Amino acid sequence: MPTGRFDEYTKLEHLCSSAANYPSNGIRTRLFGHALAAYKSELETRSTDLFQAVQTYPIDYLEAFDGDDFQKWACHSASQLRQHYQINRKEPLSRFICIQAETSISPLDCSKDVFTLLLSFHHVMPRFLDLVFAFGQQAAAVSDLNCTAFHHENFLEAEDTSYSIPRLGRSGRQLQNCYNLWGVEKSDANGEWSFRQMAVYHSFDVESCRSLWINIKANDLMLERITDMATTSGRRNYNTSSSPSSRFAATLVTHMLFFEWCTEGWRSFISSLEKAAHEILMKVENAPIQDVEKQLSLDYEAIMPTSPTTPTQRRPTFPQAGMQSRTSSGFRAPPVRKAFSGSTTLPVIQSQASATSTGHPTVPAPQREVVPVSSKNFTVLEEFSVKSLQRLGGIGSKLQKASLMMQLDAQVLDSVVTHYDALLRDERLSDGLRNGCCSEVSLFREEAASCIRRLGMEQSRIAALEGILRDGRNLLNTILQYKNTEINKIFTVNAQETSSRVEEMTAEMHQSALRMESLTRITGRIAEKTERETSSMHIITLVTLVFLPGTFVATLFGSGLYQWDQNNPEMEFPLWKQKYFNLFAKICFPLMFFVIVVWYCVYWWSKRKENKKGGGDEENLLLGGEKDAATDGHDDSGDN
Incomplete structure (x- = not known):
C-alpha cells in the first residue's frame, strides 16, 4: 500500500x-x-x-x-x-x-x-x-x-x-x-x-x-x-x-430529483392505454348481438319448399347443441338447408325425377321468393377483427412491461433508502455528519416512500386494467370465433346448394338424353316404315308402268275413235273419227283440269293445317317417345 x-x-x-x-x-x-x-x-x-x-x-x-x-x-x-x-x-x-x-x-x-x-x-x-x-x-x-x-x-x-x-x-x-x-x-x-x-x-x-x-x-x-x-x-x-x-443533504435532494423522474408520466401513459383499450372494449361489450343474429339469420320457410301436410318450423339463429326441429307428431323433420349467395339468389329447384319416380301425378309446389344473403349482411361484424385483438394484445404487453419497470424502480428506490439508513448507523462516519443528517435522511425516506407508493398505485391500476383487458380479449375472441363459425356454415350451405344445383342440372341433362334417345328410336321406326312403304311404291309403280301402255292402247282403240269397216275385212288401218275425238276432248280435258284444281285446293288446305299445328305435333311426338321409352324401361325391368 x-x-x-x-x-x-x-x-x-x-x-x-x-x-x-x-x-x-x-x-x-x-x-x-x-x-x-x-x-x-x-x-x-x-x-x-x-x-x-x-x-x-x-x-x-x-x-x-x-x-x-x-x-x-x-x-x-x-x-x-x-x-x-x-x-x-x-x-x-x-x-x-x-x-x-x-x-x-x-x-x-x-x-x-x-x-x-x-x-x-x-x-x-x-x-x-x-x-x-x-x-x-x-x-x-x-x-x-x-x-x-x-x-x-x-x-x-x-x-x-x-x-x-x-x-x-x-x-x-x-x-x-x-x-x-x-x-x-x-x-x-x-x-x-x-x-x-x-x-x-x-x-x-x-x-x-x-x-x-x-x-x-x-x-x-x-x-x-x-x-x-x-x-x-x-x-x-x-x-x-x-x-x-448540508452538503450531504444536498446529495439526497439530487437523488430525489432522479426518483421523481421515474414516477412521472406513468399516470398519463396508463390513462392513454386505458383510453385506447376503452375504445375497443366498449364496442366489444356493447356488441349488437341481436343485430348479429338478425344479419346472419336466414328465412328457412322462404328457402325450403313447404310441405302441404307438415308445416315448417324455424330454429333459432344462435347454434345450440342438440337442438333439432321436430314436427308436431313427434317425428324428426328432415334437415333444413340454408341458402347463401354473394350476389345472386340460389332458388331451390324440385327435381322432376322425384315427381315421376312415384308414378303418380304430383302438384308442383308454388315457387317462393328467396331472400339473398350478400356480403352487406356482415358489415355489423367488420369492427370485430383480428386487428382489434392484436391492439388489445399490444396494450396488454405494454402494461406488463410498465408494471415490471415500476416494480424494479420501487426495488431500486427501497435499496437506496435502506443503504442511507444503514449509513446513519455506521460508526465509521463522523458523529457530526450522522447527527446532522438524521432529519434530512428521515425526510428522504418519507419522500422515497411516497414515490414507491405512487408506483404501487399505478401498478394496481395496471393490474385492474389487465383484468379488464383479459375479459375483453376473451369476449372478442368468442365473437370472432362465432363470426368465423357462422361464415363457415354459410359457405358450407352455399357449397351444398351449388352441389344440389349441379345434381339437378345433371338430372335434367339425363332426362334430355333420354328424350333424345327416344326421339332417335322414333326416327328409326319412321325410317323403317318409310323404307317399307318405299318398297311397296316401287312395286306398284313397276306394275303400273308395265300395264299402262297396254291399258292406254286398249282404251284408245276401245273408245270408238278408231273404227273398222265390217264390210271390208281386208282393211289395213282403222278409220279415224274426228268428230268423236272432238266430243271426247270437250268432255275429258275440262274434267281433267277440274280434277287437278280440286286436288290442288285440297292439298293447299291440308298443308296449311299441318303448318299451324306442327309444334304441337312435335311435342306429341316427343311425349309419345317418352312414353315409349318408359314402356321400354318397364319392359326391360320386366324382362329382367
Whole structure:
C-alpha cells in the first residue's frame, strides 16, 4: 500500500494514461481480477455499439468550485479532458457529468477514449458498467430490464486515507453507489409514449464533502433539471459556506430529483392505454348481438319448399347443441338447408325425377321468393377483427412491461433508502455528519416512500386494467370465433346448394338424353316404315308402268275413235273419227283440269293445317317417345 501522497497522484496519472485498459488498469475496487477482465472484455466487444467512433458531440459538465457558482463546460475530446483535469487546483465541491445520446437505442455521444479516461480519473466502480451496457445501439425490441440494479462500494476505513490526494481534495474515504431507473416520456417527434432509462453514478468524499455525479440519459432533460436545481435559490448547498451535513443533504435532494423522474408520466401513459383499450372494449361489450343474429339469420320457410301436410318450423339463429326441429307428431323433420349467395339468389329447384319416380301425378309446389344473403349482411361484424385483438394484445404487453419497470424502480428506490439508513448507523462516519443528517435522511425516506407508493398505485391500476383487458380479449375472441363459425356454415350451405344445383342440372341433362334417345328410336321406326312403304311404291309403280301402255292402247282403240269397216275385212288401218275425238276432248280435258284444281285446293288446305299445328305435333311426338321409352324401361325391368 503506498505511503506517499505524491505517489498517489503519480499513480493517478499512470492510471489515466492506461485508461484504455479500464477497469483492469489498477483502479481501487474490491472486485476480483477475473471479474475486472470480464468487464474489460465486454467493454471492448460492445465499444462499436456503445460509443461514437469519433467524438462529435460534447459531454456537458456542471461544476461548482470553492466559493463559486455552478459553471457549464463542454468536453469535445480526450485531450481537452486531460487538460481540464490537469488544472492545478482542487476538484469542485460538486461535479455533474451528463452523457447523452440521440435516442435510447443509439450510441452514446462520446468516444471510448473519453469515457474510459473519465471513469479512470474518478475511480468509478466497475459495476457501473453493468448499467452502461444497457445503452447503445441495439434492436428496438430489446430492453435489458435484468440490468436494473443498485450497487454500492464504500471506502470508510481509516487506512483508506492512504489513497488520499490532497492536491485534488480527495481524502481517500468515500461513498460510491450507482443505479438505473426506468421511466416513460412522450417523444418530441411523433408525440408517442416511449420507455426511457437513466443510469446514475454518485460518489461522496466523507471528509472533504466533494460529490461527483455521472448521469447517462438519451435527451437533455436531466441536464436542464440539474442546472435548475443547482442554480435555484435555496438549493445552493454546495458552496464553501455550507456545512458537511448540508452538503450531504444536498446529495439526497439530487437523488430525489432522479426518483421523481421515474414516477412521472406513468399516470398519463396508463390513462392513454386505458383510453385506447376503452375504445375497443366498449364496442366489444356493447356488441349488437341481436343485430348479429338478425344479419346472419336466414328465412328457412322462404328457402325450403313447404310441405302441404307438415308445416315448417324455424330454429333459432344462435347454434345450440342438440337442438333439432321436430314436427308436431313427434317425428324428426328432415334437415333444413340454408341458402347463401354473394350476389345472386340460389332458388331451390324440385327435381322432376322425384315427381315421376312415384308414378303418380304430383302438384308442383308454388315457387317462393328467396331472400339473398350478400356480403352487406356482415358489415355489423367488420369492427370485430383480428386487428382489434392484436391492439388489445399490444396494450396488454405494454402494461406488463410498465408494471415490471415500476416494480424494479420501487426495488431500486427501497435499496437506496435502506443503504442511507444503514449509513446513519455506521460508526465509521463522523458523529457530526450522522447527527446532522438524521432529519434530512428521515425526510428522504418519507419522500422515497411516497414515490414507491405512487408506483404501487399505478401498478394496481395496471393490474385492474389487465383484468379488464383479459375479459375483453376473451369476449372478442368468442365473437370472432362465432363470426368465423357462422361464415363457415354459410359457405358450407352455399357449397351444398351449388352441389344440389349441379345434381339437378345433371338430372335434367339425363332426362334430355333420354328424350333424345327416344326421339332417335322414333326416327328409326319412321325410317323403317318409310323404307317399307318405299318398297311397296316401287312395286306398284313397276306394275303400273308395265300395264299402262297396254291399258292406254286398249282404251284408245276401245273408245270408238278408231273404227273398222265390217264390210271390208281386208282393211289395213282403222278409220279415224274426228268428230268423236272432238266430243271426247270437250268432255275429258275440262274434267281433267277440274280434277287437278280440286286436288290442288285440297292439298293447299291440308298443308296449311299441318303448318299451324306442327309444334304441337312435335311435342306429341316427343311425349309419345317418352312414353315409349318408359314402356321400354318397364319392359326391360320386366324382362329382367
